[in-house]
Amino acid sequence: MKKVTIHDIAKELNITFSSVARALNDHPSISAATKEAVREVAKRLNYQQNKVASALRSGRSNVIGVMVPNLGATFFNSIILGIETVMNENGYTILLYQSSESSNHETKGIDTFLQSRVDGIISSIAMGTKDLQHYYEIKKNDIPLLLFDRAVDELGVPTVRIDDYRGGFLAAEHLIKNGCKRIVHISADQNVKSFKERFKGYKDALKQYNRPLEKELIFYGKPSIELGRDCIKQLHEKKIDFDGLFAFEDYTALGVMQQLKEYNIKVPDEIRVIGFANEAFGAYISPSLSTIDQQSVKMGEEAAKLFLKLNKDHHYYDNPPEQIVLEPILIERESSHI
Amino acid sequence: MKKVTIHDIAKELNITFSSVARALNDHPSISAATKEAVREVAKRLNYQQNKVASALRSGRSNVIGVMVPNLGATFFNSIILGIETVMNENGYTILLYQSSESSNHETKGIDTFLQSRVDGIISSIAMGTKDLQHYYEIKKNDIPLLLFDRAVDELGVPTVRIDDYRGGFLAAEHLIKNGCKRIVHISADQNVKSFKERFKGYKDALKQYNRPLEKELIFYGKPSIELGRDCIKQLHEKKIDFDGLFAFEDYTALGVMQQLKEYNIKVPDEIRVIGFANEAFGAYISPSLSTIDQQSVKMGEEAAKLFLKLNKDHHYYDNPPEQIVLEPILIERESSHI
């Protein structure tokens, strides 16, 4: 079945194909009668606009490239949900790419986006990315770029993230207010900005409430259940005394709770625990896990909205890059309650 | 910055743009020397192929439309992960669309896919979809269509799903083997095929082990924690005796466990519970939840692979539609163990 084009419609009506095109695009200088007739024939012939041709000619594709480090993470899936919802309402479609935290894949994805002539790119930078060359390439091509979560100021593009510092502060403050005197913090690789910020929030909360920062209460590792268990084992072996624990992400906090249970140490009675990220499981384990919500769906929505706002008049890069910072939300559950 | 095209490269080398095109596409009848030279200049000028033009002319876009009912569900996110991984390795990019379980949205999405001249569509049908018109439209356009999970035979297209019947059977059989005499089943809307099949598996397991099917042990409702709690409340009020429970999905099973805990009924000692879907939280609650794994990532991978295989020689619809049925996997955890 040969695809029907505007030429077929034109022939049917004895008008030119450009009139048809205008009618279909609801151009003001086309009579209502013609529009009506064109639409009728278009429907009858089952016409489908060829967006590829349209994109080639007009230079606009109505496609947005969305790049995430990891499609396996709830956080990024929620972001995609937010972006897709808003973008779709505004007539854009999502071209999806996963960098798998690799700079190479990321570069390939961005190449694909540029080659596909996307109208913009919304991305969260892969952990493996040191050289930002491929991101500069986007700007050089004058393609709107927006970064979320794993953002970096150096690029000078709009960003949406949450206030990790504030999240860390809230978590630590919450434990302090719940009577904790010696609060352990488990963190990770300090060149991931969010983790560093959470740590900083913790430190400043201690300072503000006149608590000392104690080296023996700080741990580092890779986000995992195992990390949490290990830390508790170490604390136990070294007989280090503590009554609160703030883990930089929920799975680590989960490991902590599991290991404490094995040692028969009661949460929250003896140790109060809080995580970060508000993973789905936290509400269902017992005791349920207090945590900091990152508003991931909202982050996606805000990213899309900011993008659309800045792109409205096609002066995306004209002003200093706007930065949206979302408030983290303290979720108080059983694990931290006195 | 004006985009560089094959014409620019041609000018630079004093050859025609068609030679450049051929060189870049590694056409056999181009000398190695020319190819080399072209590639060098292309790199130097930072040439980026315009896929839009290529797609328009060739009729192939290397884009696959992926439609899911709900981007908020872990299940579909895992499927997307599987599809993206395999498709990406094979040079395809994913155009993503969410139907939100609405037939209208779904139709709009499929229109977009067709207008974007995708090379194929991989979809899971929205719950709200009764009329399959828009899916027939895809076939009429001779665009390869593959359905996963929410598949329907009527369309006569390749499908990938898990054996829900077998899953239901495995779940019920597992409870029987763990000594359960009276097994409750919670299901839902029986016009969702998967749910009906799970129920059928349950019934046949009972039959095979010479257990009667008892109406008072069967419940229906909308997948939710509340549903699980409600059922337990009803069973409790009516003082119905039971020692096993198979919920058609994990959140319902979670509600069951929560309510049993409130009644101080011990799982698994007094009641053994199993869910379906292997949601992330199941491993972390206590007692941990036994369930049936749906192999969602694998389902996505298999969908992509089958699509690619059938599309290899561009005779996608030439043979009777291939059906892949994945085996559900019984995950034995604490909630069902004697």
Next chain:
DNA sequence: ATGAAAGCGCTAACAG
């Protein structure tokens, strides 16, 4: 092995 030429289906500037 390379060149010439046509055209995919549309948008948009210009002309009337």
Next chain:
DNA sequence: CTGTTAGCGCTTTCAT
């Protein structure tokens, strides 16, 4: 209000 015309950047057939 409608028609004419010229491409967008590429693939591909037919010549040479």
